[in-house]
Amino acid sequence: MDAETLGALARLVRKERVASLGTLRQGAPFVSLVAFLPQDDFGAFHLRVSRLAWHTQDMAREARVSLAIAETDDGRTDPQTLMRVALRCEARPLEGGAAELERLKRAWLARFPASAVTFELADFAFWRLAVRDARFVAGLGRTHNLAPADLAAAARL
Amino acid sequence: MDAETLGALARLVRKERVASLGTLRQGAPFVSLVAFLPQDDFGAFHLRVSRLAWHTQDMAREARVSLAIAETDDGRTDPQTLMRVALRCEARPLEGGAAELERLKRAWLARFPASAVTFELADFAFWRLAVRDARFVAGLGRTHNLAPADLAAAARL
Numbered sequence: 001m002d003a004e005t006l007g008a009l010a011r012l013v014r015k016e017r018v019a020s021l022g023t024l025r026q027g028a029p030f031v032s033l034v035a036f037l038p039q040d041d042f043g044a045f046h047l048r049v050s051r052l053a054w055h056t057q058d059m060a061r062e063a064r065v066s067l068a069i070a071e072t073d074d075g076r077t078d079p080q081t082l083m084r085v086a087l088r089c090e091a092r093p094l095e096g097g098a099a100e101l102e103r104l105k106r107a108w109l110a111r112f113p114a115s116a117v118t119f120e121l122a123d124f125a126f127w128r129l130a131v132r133d134a135r136f137v138a139g140l141g142r143t144h145n146l147a148p149a150d151l152a153a154a155a156r157l
Numbered sequence: 158m159d160a161e162t163l164g165a166l167a168r169l170v171r172k173e174r175v176a177s178l179g180t181l182r183q184g185a186p187f188v189s190l191v192a193f194l195p196q197d198d199f200g201a202f203h204l205r206v207s208r209l210a211w212h213t214q215d216m217a218r219e220a221r222v223s224l225a226i227a228e229t230d231d232g233r234t235d236p237q238t239l240m241r242v243a244l245r246c247e248a249r250p251l252e253g254g255a256a257e258l259e260r261l262k263r264a265w266l267a268r269f270p271a272s273a274v275t276f277e278l279a280d281f282a283f284w285r286l287a288v289r290d291a292r293f294v295a296g297l298g299r300t301h302n303l304a305p306a307d308l309a310a311a312a313r314l
Contacts, residue, residue, distance in 0.1 A: 064185045
């Protein structure tokens, strides 16, 4: 993929902070809105979710999820030209040491200060969505299938 | 549900024009961006999609889909307060007479004028997503499970 396309992908991932999470619920897809924090190399995306939420219950049963990050609709004539990337991921509760958790907590609170209360609540935890592959629509008729290596290349830009 | 909440739902559905569509792909959820047109009573949502697209192939295999409409991220401190509704639907290619198709085509083109080209292409068709139920997040801690009757009540406001 050319540098311009990779650059557009990197800007999209870095600009947006909410995404649509597709989980499996009773054999059918279910889509919910989540706040996310990308890993520096775009190899994984972190969520902070309550175990009481539907999507968390779903991820606990079926780890394969889809996380779609889309450019904000700016009212342009043709919304089909909006840039978006659908990541297919494996979701797991974060398994990290205290240092990693502390680093992630700091980064999360810098991005989502209103989320501080979730660190006082026992039902909230970080989940890590490891990227298996992705489908990037850079514009009308500009669809690219991406491997984690492509995402890593975008993250280096 | 109170009139204020129903009114907020109606405004959300009428204001947005793109949604996240969750389909089932190889046993896992896949999320893509679609343009949509709600039926006047919010009982169904129409899409215009190509049979070459992944989501169309998915819907042809598994009719149960999820359509999530979210308020545009306006950069507020807490994105968890963004309003969103996740509709669970049954998707079918539109089966209507010529009059219904013509009416829908006019409404679609008024909303998405750049989509005119899709009426020249043989691979595009309307799909109708009939709503089974919905989950409406009106704000932080304000989640409502909705039946089609609730959506119809919102549509009357």
